[in-house]
Amino acid sequence: MMTKMSQPGAEPANVFEDRDTAGQWRVEWFDDDGHCELEIFSGPDARRQALRYAMQKYGHFREVHLEQQGEAPRLAAI
Secondary structure: OOOOOOOOOOOOEEEEEOOOOOOOEEEEEEOOOOOEEEEEEOOOOHHHHHHHHHHHHHOOEEEEEOOOOOOOOEEOOO
16 A cells, blocks of 8 residues: 655644544645545544554644634644
8 A cells, every 4th residue: 555645845734623523533634736635533542543644644744623613723732
């Protein structure tokens, strides 16, 4: 299986918990053309799986902590 790494200069992948489904974690990555890749993880170790996936697939990521609906996201230092 070939692993696609993010392109140099591209934004890091975003890892965050779903606003609507507690315990469900998402990894989103956008390339320079605006195409999006999305993976969703659920279960008791969903956060760990999402973080591991983001690191292995993209090489760099940021964990985003979403606030209540309508508020701006804040970024965690990693």
